[in-house]
Amino acid sequence: MFTRLREDIATIRQRDPAARSAWEVLTCYPGFHAIVLHRFAHACWLARRRWLARFISQVARFMTGIEIHPGATIGRRVFIDHGMGVVVGETAEVGDDCTIYQGVTLGGTLLTRGAKRHPTLERGVIVGAGAKVLGGFTIGENAKIGSNAVVVKPVPAGGTAVGNPARVISPADPKRSPEHAAFCAYGITPNAEDPVSLALHGLIDHAAGEKQRVDEIVAALERLGARLEALHGLDAAAVDLQRLSAAIQGVATTHAEAVEREHRALTGE
Numbered sequence: 001m002f003t004r005l006r007e008d009i010a011t012i013r014q015r016d017p018a019a020r021s022a023w024e025v026l027t028c029y030p031g032f033h034a035i036v037l038h039r040f041a042h043a044c045w046l047a048r049r050r051w052l053a054r055f056i057s058q059v060a061r062f063m064t065g066i067e068i069h070p071g072a073t074i075g076r077r078v079f080i081d082h083g084m085g086v087v088v089g090e091t092a093e094v095g096d097d098c099t100i101y102q103g104v105t106l107g108g109t110l111l112t113r114g115a116k117r118h119p120t121l122e123r124g125v126i127v128g129a130g131a132k133v134l135g136g137f138t139i140g141e142n143a144k145i146g147s148n149a150v151v152v153k154p155v156p157a158g159g160t161a162v163g164n165p166a167r168v169i170s171p172a173d174p175k176r177s178p179e180h181a182a183f184c185a186y187g188i189t190p191n192a193e194d195p196v197s198l199a200l201h202g203l204i205d206h207a208a209g210e211k212q213r214v215d216e217i218v219a220a221l222e223r224l225g226a227r228l229e230a231l232h233g234l235d236a237a238a239v240d241l242q243r244l245s246a247a248i249q250g251v252a253t254t255h256a257e258a259v260e261r262e263h264r265a266l267t268g269e
């Protein structure tokens, strides 16, 4: 039990830049209190002490403003930040390392008793403040749900969904495998607005565009008969312009000779 508590405290200190000490987390983080009380409520629920489970859950709600149904399954290192107004339904499943902000509902749209009515969040999902995830579908690993999104369909692993009804705005990033995925506070891409980072991205895009153009020119010249094997696979910056110019001149000469030959054949000169 103490191992889990230490793990929960370490998780909060790691993910919340505002958390200064373990004591602060232990005493001032309603998300932490809600998760700890949910463990007792869930144990009672599984032991079929249903009333006691609901009662503990309601005490936790009164104390923290976070309502987690005792039947919900919550994984390890889950962090509910701020927490006020969070509602987690009976058949919801929250995977390890998920982060949930205030005002989130993991709710249902069905009234069928015993059915899977609430969503499943796979490992590492971040759900932004005020988002509603409604239905018994799955949000894939490391997906991000924007604040105030209303999600009514599955979101693929690594995707980002925003809006009402939510749409996936960026698909999975293959480089962000679960092993390499670092937590981004608030789900924001780190340094996305940093002017140096933006300038570098601009330069990289420009270089990639130039390289593509050089490749297209080389391909076009080869179609015209130039032999430019030496230029294949070179970076745009490494292209020998003199050699390229000589090659272009060669093609032009060959082309002019062919035209002249054709002209002579037609006119009989």
Ligand SMILES: CC(C)(COP(=O)(O)OP(=O)(O)OC[C@H]1O[C@@H](n2cnc3c(N)ncnc32)[C@H](O)[C@@H]1OP(=O)(O)O)[C@@H](O)C(=O)NCCC(=O)NCCS
Pocket (backbone or CB within 6 Å): 082, 101, 127, 128, 129, 130, 144, 145, 146, 147, 148, 149, 160, 161, 162, 163, 169, 186, 187, 188, 189, 192
């Ligand atoms: C959704 C989110 C994870 C995306 O972060 P990101 O990957 O850095 O994406 P960007 O900021 O580059 O935004 C990408 C696009 O989505 C839009 N967008 C971002 N968040 C949005 C939201 N919540 N609702 C609607 N559109 C949103 C942006 O305007 C941008 O649109 P554009 O391409 O037309 O300009 C992030 O914006 C978010 O909502 N995080 C939750 C934060 C939160 O709840 N904080 C609470 C702290 S108490």
